[in-house]
Amino acid sequence: MARLLRILTSVSLLTLGLLVGPTYAAGEGRPQPTSEVIRIAEDPEVCAMMLRQNPDLAKSEHGCWIELEITTQLDQTAIPFGVGRASAHHGTASWLYFNTALRSSGPFNAWYVNGSSRWKYNGYHIYKVWIDCSNFGAVWPYTISVTWCGQGLSQSYPYTDWGFNYTLGGPGWTVGHGARQQVWANGGVCCNSGW
Numbered sequence: 001m002a003r004l005l006r007i008l009t010s011v012s013l014l015t016l017g018l019l020v021g022p023t024y025a026a027g028e029g030r031p032q033p034t035s036e037v038i039r040i041a042e043d044p045e046v047c048a049m050m051l052r053q054n055p056d057l058a059k060s061e062h063g064c065w066i067e068l069e070i071t072t073q074l075d076q077t078a079i080p081f082g083v084g085r086a087s088a089h090h091g092t093a094s095w096l097y098f099n100t101a102l103r104s105s106g107p108f109n110a111w112y113v114n115g116s117s118r119w120k121y122n123g124y125h126i127y128k129v130w131i132d133c134s135n136f137g138a139v140w141p142y143t144i145s146v147t148w149c150g151q152g153l154s155q156s157y158p159y160t161d162w163g164f165n166y167t168l169g170g171p172g173w174t175v176g177h178g179a180r181q182q183v184w185a186n187g188g189v190c191c192n193s194g195w
Helices: 002-011 044-053 055-059
Strands: 034-041 065-079 095-105 111-121 126-138 143-151 159-170 173-184 189-194
Touching (some): 095 159, 111 143, 126 143
Antiparallel strands (some): 034 065, 065 095, 095 111, 111 126, 159 173, 173 189
16 A cells, blocks of 8 residues: 555656746637646556456546646736726736636546636736636545645735645545646746646
């Protein structure tokens, strides 16, 4: 069991440095979603054990890997200066919004956690509108619970972060995982990570 926990913890460690700024399609003048999928191979022994515990997992198109998927959707919804939390020394700054989502899933898609958030920013500050991590699940014989979901850093300049932690359990083992994402006051997204 200790070897399994060590394998799950060390093999599923992944980090990506990625800066995604506002993206506009030519001629449309409106943002397009950006998406990034990061896959890291899981230990073959872990996957073999999972298939012994639940042979139906072999039918999954999701292979023997841990996956972190990041999606960002910017929009042009602006609210005028003076509404929200802009301060006077920022002149006529307007607020813009964007949504971002993180999905963490296990080998054979045996478990997943979907987190989503909405942010407002003006080039000087970024503030949380909402964060939600209520969409998660696991197939038999696994159990999953989200142990934390929210904004990690209390700062609003030049960036903050958000994410979730979860505990995953199986026959004879339990391990913790999580995912984080930095969101910037210029509307960028950076340094996605999961473990």
